[in-house]
Amino acid sequence: MDEHIFHIEGLTHQFADGTFALKGLSLTIQQGKKIALLGNNGAGKSTLFLHLNGLLQPTAGKIRFKGKKMKYDRKALLSLRKQVGIVFQDPDSQLFSANVQQDISFGPMNLGWDRITVQEKVNWAMAETEVTELKDRPTHFLSLGQKKRVAIAGVLAMEPDVWLLDEPTAGLDPYFSRQIMNLLDSIHHPDKTIILSTHDVNLAYQWADEVVVMNDGKVIYQGDPVSVFHDEDVLLQAHLEKPWVFEMFQALLQSRNPAERDLFPRTKEELLQKLETERIY
Amino acid sequence: MLLIDKYAYFNGLKDVHPLEKMVFALSLLLFSLTVRDMAVSLITFTVMSALIIFAAKIPLSYYLKLLLLPGFFILSGTITILFSFTSKFTSISNIWWSWKIGNWQIFISDDSFGTVANLITVVFCSISCLYFLTLTTPITVILSVLRKLKVPSLLVDLIELTYRFIFIFLDTALAIHQSQASRLGYGSFRKGIRSLGLLISSLFLGVLQRSEQLTMAMNARGYQENLSYIEDTYTYSSRNWLIAIVILGSLILINGYL
Numbered sequence: 001m002d003e004h005i006f007h008i009e010g011l012t013h014q015f016a017d018g019t020f021a022l023k024g025l026s027l028t029i030q031q032g033k034k035i036a037l038l039g040n041n042g043a044g045k046s047t048l049f050l051h052l053n054g055l056l057q058p059t060a061g062k063i064r065f066k067g068k069k070m071k072y073d074r075k076a077l078l079s080l081r082k083q084v085g086i087v088f089q090d091p092d093s094q095l096f097s098a099n100v101q102q103d104i105s106f107g108p109m110n111l112g113w114d115r116i117t118v119q120e121k122v123n124w125a126m127a128e129t130e131v132t133e134l135k136d137r138p139t140h141f142l143s144l145g146q147k148k149r150v151a152i153a154g155v156l157a158m159e160p161d162v163w164l165l166d167e168p169t170a171g172l173d174p175y176f177s178r179q180i181m182n183l184l185d186s187i188h189h190p191d192k193t194i195i196l197s198t199h200d201v202n203l204a205y206q207w208a209d210e211v212v213v214m215n216d217g218k219v220i221y222q223g224d225p226v227s228v229f230h231d232e233d234v235l236l237q238a239h240l241e242k243p244w245v246f247e248m249f250q251a252l253l254q255s256r257n258p259a260e261r262d263l264f265p266r267t268k269e270e271l272l273q274k275l276e277t278e279r280i281y
Numbered sequence: 282m283l284l285i286d287k288y289a290y291f292n293g294l295k296d297v298h299p300l301e302k303m304v305f306a307l308s309l310l311l312f313s314l315t316v317r318d319m320a321v322s323l324i325t326f327t328v329m330s331a332l333i334i335f336a337a338k339i340p341l342s343y344y345l346k347l348l349l350l351p352g353f354f355i356l357s358g359t360i361t362i363l364f365s366f367t368s369k370f371t372s373i374s375n376i377w378w379s380w381k382i383g384n385w386q387i388f389i390s391d392d393s394f395g396t397v398a399n400l401i402t403v404v405f406c407s408i409s410c411l412y413f414l415t416l417t418t419p420i421t422v423i424l425s426v427l428r429k430l431k432v433p434s435l436l437v438d439l440i441e442l443t444y445r446f447i448f449i450f451l452d453t454a455l456a457i458h459q460s461q462a463s464r465l466g467y468g469s470f471r472k473g474i475r476s477l478g479l480l481i482s483s484l485f486l487g488v489l490q491r492s493e494q495l496t497m498a499m500n501a502r503g504y505q506e507n508l509s510y511i512e513d514t515y516t517y518s519s520r521n522w523l524i525a526i527v528i529l530g531s532l533i534l535i536n537g538y539l
Contacts, residue, residue, distance in 0.1 A: 077500075
């Protein structure tokens, strides 16, 4: 499928204090992709997310959602937000209801579903994120990791087509990071598009179909997750390091002919397999 | 974390239907406030305290601490009612205690003694009713009952957000205080005052920012006019209603006989 979910042209955002968060950013997001958004702090990743959910309006430029120019009236925004879900970086700014189950049911209730459907979706979302046993807990009793999972469950229960996740694994222990990534894998489907911002290059390298790198309010790279790490300029500009699997493989190849790009292993398992089968060392 | 809030979620009566607890506590409160009778107040206070300690299983020491707080207010408030001043030549009937200094005498009359005793019992009785409610029923549940009783949703939503923000406020304040203390912000009195000023100003900015983020997060999940959720389910128990009616009924009887 290559239907465009978002088509962004010359998007500029200026804050009230005069500083620019986005400077004429252009980007096309295709349906069904798993996209990792990388970039240094202050590159404008979070601001871009807010724009994609209609929470901010462009100072200049335009965004098309599924081919139509985005509108900012109530009805249009409601329909956009039905289809696009956003998980904020700081779960405290997202959770406001007093207890977990209530918070998760907030979105689905706003979608106007009947009570039984809402309850089913909420139960399912709680089971998927392993928060069922917390359902009667008030949100202020939760740990950061628990809050993060509840925040994700709150969006999961709305079943959006497009997911925007602002650093979903930051602050989580390895078990729950992996579990969140597994959850994203299980959500993933040709109709669903996932855009995830992260500082974790290993995660981006391993998980994404496509990598977008932002720097200073612009997109400086969009493409497959392997070639980006060959591009030293991009890495330097966006303060990115190479994923360890990638770096390891590159080091092993030094003594031999330059490798073809598509042969690069993406995970630890793939790397180990290559070591065994190809005897490159 | 506020302990009082924690007990509201984890206590022996948490599964009792909130409407039962509300009706029970509020009807006893109303009754004792209307009759303003010492015996009724004392009995209500005893019943409520017993329920808080034995049924809800709130530790006695914590409950006493909670009582101490309004205790200070009532003591400081009643002292002015208790003591009266007059010139030493005035003769007063039914005096209970008096002390002459110079041209003045300070005295406690039987009337003022009665008023104070009555006031203290009524106040403690009311407090015990309210503590019963707050210690056994979380705010969220009280709010859901209010929603069902068709209290304007704007008001209920406002209470809910205020409640949530209390904790964000506390957390933020604690975090700022810790970061200041770790960098010796409270090393001396002067520094302490300065740090406290900084804490308060950044707290307000921080909370403003939070509320902006919260608005965004709510909009992102399709917030329209009011907050709606799935309500928690509780079941009514005829036994609880019976207990409530018996207690209230016997209080009314006692009041009638006295």
